[in-house]
Amino acid sequence: MISENPAVKLEDGTKVCRHTVEVLCPNCSRDVDEAELAAQKCNDCGFDLSTPKQSVSVWATSVPKGGTKLWGE
Numbered sequence: 001m002i003s004e005n006p007a008v009k010l011e012d013g014t015k016v017c018r019h020t021v022e023v024l025c026p027n028c029s030r031d032v033d034e035a036e037l038a039a040q041k042c043n044d045c046g047f048d049l050s051t052p053k054q055s056v057s058v059w060a061t062s063v064p065k066g067g068t069k070l071w072g073e
């Protein structure tokens with residue numbers, strides 16, 4: 001299961017980059033869906049998912065200076 005969190009600016013001014021959180025089974029590293037997470041059991045290997053493995057990916061939000069350059073130009 002991958003939940004995507006858009007970039008947000010918090011009330012105290014802190015900026016949080018757009019990031020995705022992928023929930024994986026700690027035993028077989030298979031992607032876990034919501035139903036499996038609710039049941040706290042991996043459908044694939046039966047492992048207890050009360051403490052699932054989370055993989056966080058942060059997206060770079062920097063904008064290239066001087067405009068975009070297309071491939072082949």
Ligand SMILES: [Zn+2]
Pocket residue numbers: 025026027028029030042043044045046047
């Ligand atoms: Zn598993």
